[in-house]
Amino acid sequence: MFTAVSHDSTKDTSPDSPAGGKLARVSQRDIAREAGVSRVTVSLVLAGKDQTSDETRQRVLAAAKRLRYRPNLLVQGMRTGRTGAIGVVIPAGLYFQGIIAQGIHDEIVNEDFVPMQLLVGPNVGAKTTELEQIHRLTDRRVDGIIVWPVDEAVSDAAFSEIASRGIPMVTVDRETAGPSDHVGTDEELGGKLVAEHLLSFGHRRLLHVTYPPRPGPMPLNRRREAFVKAVEAAGATCEVISCNVDQCFEMTLAALSKPERATAIFTATDVIAMKIYGVAAKLCLRIPEQLSVCGYADFTFAKDLVPPLTSIKQDPYSIGKTAAQILLDRILDRSKTTGPQRIYIKPELIARASTGPAPKQP
Helix, strand or coil, X not given: CCCCCCCCEEECXXXXXXXXXXXXXXXXXXXXXXXXXXXXXXXXXXXXXXXXXXXXXXXXXXXXXXXXXXXXXXXXXXXXXXXXXXXXXXXXXXXXXXXXXXHHHHHHHHCCCEEEEEEECCCCCCCCCHHHXXXXXXXXXXXXXXXXXXXXXXXXXXXXXHHHCCCCEEEECCCCCCCCEEEEECHXXXXXXXXXXXXHCCCXXXXXXXXXXXXXXXXXXXXXXHHHHHHHHCCCEEEEEECCHHHHHHHHHHHHCCCCCCCEEEECCHHHHHHHHHHHHHCCCCCCCCCEEEEEEXXXXXXXXCCCCEEEECCHHHHHHHHHHHHHHHHCCCCCCCCCCEEEECCEEEXXXXXXXXXXXX
């Protein structure tokens, strides 16, 4: 069914077009002339509100299709107060972010909205800070915004400003203290699942390799705290190494060179786990006979490592899809809650050949 608008729209080149094959503006008056009816009839037919005969309706729709008529949604937005656009600000790069963006896209498009995605991060060009990207979207009057907060300089006050403008917002992955809705992973469960898995194999000296901590309830902080808490509650010990990716190899090499080294390692991401495989090879430690390794995120390459990597499988597609559903419910007044929602998608431990029984102590 076509949507009625009162202004012109564009059509593509066509040999039977009124413009003789050139790009032209097609108005409802053009359709009326083509179908031999009034413009008011065309408007009602395209809006699905007509009470004309089926023969007239089909003639109007056939004329609109023949002229390649497309509705002008900008004009429609002026009338309804909605642009039909959803702003998405997400870091550029990794597979995980891309799958979240896909989930957002699929749900938004399914509701006939359009995502306007802007990227942030070190791999993006100038004038693309998180705050600048958010302002680009608000200036274009998007109906709502989904943000993966990455910049600590963008305070919760900035997100509160978005809410004060009446623009619904949902954050993904990193949670903020503002009034927005949030969808992420149950990081506490993820960290606990890894601890229980490694402890069940009899490991008593464990090592966690993660990125440097950042302020606030960051996902990395939460999974680390849950892992360490579960390990220590079981009477085992856990050393934590905080490092950037380019530091992981040397720092882990030093830790595993100690006389009483860890027998199992939990890495904050699968990317770090790949580095640990290299450390194990350097020290001639067999995985998992002498060293168990567990990653996090279950990237596509995890199963292709040798041996295949045990990892925590997150569900980025569901995170994106759920975030879009919550936002659309806010926009379309379908939400049953007034306060901010916090939804945490449960992760799953995927056991593979990189983890096994702790080696017997001499």
